[in-house]
Amino acid sequence: MPLETAEYLLALPEIWVLGMACLILVLDLFIRDDSRILTYLMVQATLVVAALITLAVQVPEPVLAFGNTFISDGMATVLKLFIYLVTGMGFLYARPYLQDRGLFKGEFYVLGLFAMLGMMIMVSASHFLTIYLGLELLSLCLYAMVAFNRDSGTCSEAAMKYFVLGALASGMLLYGISMLYGATGSLEIAAVASAIAAEEGSSIVLIFALCFIVVGLAFKLGAVPFHMWVPDVYHGAPTPVTLFIGSAPKIAAFAIVMRVLVDGLGGLVADWQGMLVILAVLSLAVGNVIAIAQTNLKRMLAYSTISHVGFLLLGILAGTPDGYAAAMFYIITYALMAVGAFGMIILLSRAGFEADELEDFRGLNARNPWFAFMMLILMFSMAGVPPTVGFYAKLSVLQAVIQVDMVWLALVAVFFSVIGAFYYIRLVKIMYFDSPTDEAALQSNPGLRAVLSVNGLAVLGLGVFCCCISS
């Protein structure tokens, strides 16, 4: 099978990011510590050019390449663009934090680029092998990034937990994939789908494979009851790494859930729908209820992530194009909100001081009204208060669920969202109605402040925009 130049063109964004990551890895060795910012600028330029290339090579119809292991389609293009955006914002927020703590090394950004490459591979995979390899590439980078601050015991502990549970999840996923290969005789997603369609009724070995695949995916998404690693890793990792883990990889995880469950195992929708219902309801319940008991903001946001994953699963289990679109909108919105919320922790932190307790936000309005307002927008958006974009994301998911006559599920989701609103609004109360214990002015660089403001206003502005087009 000869490889055509056109195939390489389709994968040009991946090739570009890989080439630049290798180049930056080498160039970084020749850059002195005081001009490390050059590495950072090269990484951001790589992201911008990657976005331009992705736009340039997009195709109107889905195209397969490299022996059907790679797919280029609309979903891949959109998700890749958002992955660049969220990753770039994550890198930007990370810089002052790393500089203050002597962690501003080129390797952080190189590992971040490789992690992003893994996400890109996952997003445009059309073969179970590619999905698995992309996932491993992403995970391996994330393990190393969690342990990046080697002198911190909590970081090493978090990395160890993440590594062991991540390896277990990969094992589950691989076992499911191997069973699937045995049952259908192929690992190409399209071939698996047609093999399942050709079979009358679903054989028990396919269900067996499906169970393991769903468990593996749920581990990676952090859905209850496979969520144990999420709070510990979010809490233990350095804040910029938590920001990174909590945002862009969720978009990639959504993509592989779509590719595997919808594109590949779409014929088994009746079987995985029930599994996702259990995962979604448990995630909504556990995430929202346990978050109330947290005093640490990073842990609270970790449980909030779990509840958002529940919402994401609601959209997917609806099993309609509307549901998938709603889930995609939800996960992109969530990534934007998560980046902003963790960015606020970085904004309030300074060398030797982590502002990751709820108490650290006490009286923020008196110290800096503008950023208190930004945090208010982000929290309202996570809680789903109109007119922020979080409200419209929740609304579209609920509409999709009601359309397929699962009204009870929508009621459960609303019920737990109301419970969840308590802990988001409690933070707003702490910021606005409690007197500050720490009067020091915020010390942070103007770039961080500007992007955080844009981030917060985007969450509000997109919500108003959705309001205008829906009314």
Next chain:
Amino acid sequence: MSFERIIFYAFAAILVYAAGRVVTARNPVHAALHLVLAFFTCAGLWLLLEAEFLAIVLVLVYVGAVMVLFLFVVMMLDINSAPLREGFIRYLPVGLAVAALMLFEMVAIVGVRYFGPEQVAIPARHPEGYSNTAELGRVLYTDYVYPFEIAAVILLVAIIAAIVLTMRRRPETKYQDPAKQVQARKADRLRVVKMSAEKKQ
């Protein structure tokens, strides 16, 4: 019974025995050596399946590199395995029950019913002169070139991550600088003190 089948059962028996000894051997070095035996017999089984390239790679990579390093580490670390074995008898019944249940469940679902000779055709014998290595290479560099490249990137990331996590200056470690050591002169280390004789008290 054909000779090939006799070889298969002999290798399979040795493999099961070696794998069992890996878990039960008291001495970690013995366990590691049994693992080497397990890999060797596994390679033999693969040869029977006409997968000669994979068999040789298994011996070269796992026996030649991985297990040697593993043995090295086992010998360097003084692992006292006695505490690890406490309660072995106590937990044995529960462990056996769970293992038997899982085995039963797995066999019930993924038994010969789905993967037996009726479902999956027995692979045909390849003609003489068929090169397994060439076939693997051909598939690896054409159909699977994209996953192959990703695997290469994963290995690169593993190298970077290992270096990032281990190469750092630690102020508390003491290390020698041989260059400074050989440059030391007598005057740096020895101070001759002149003092006048004193009367014994």
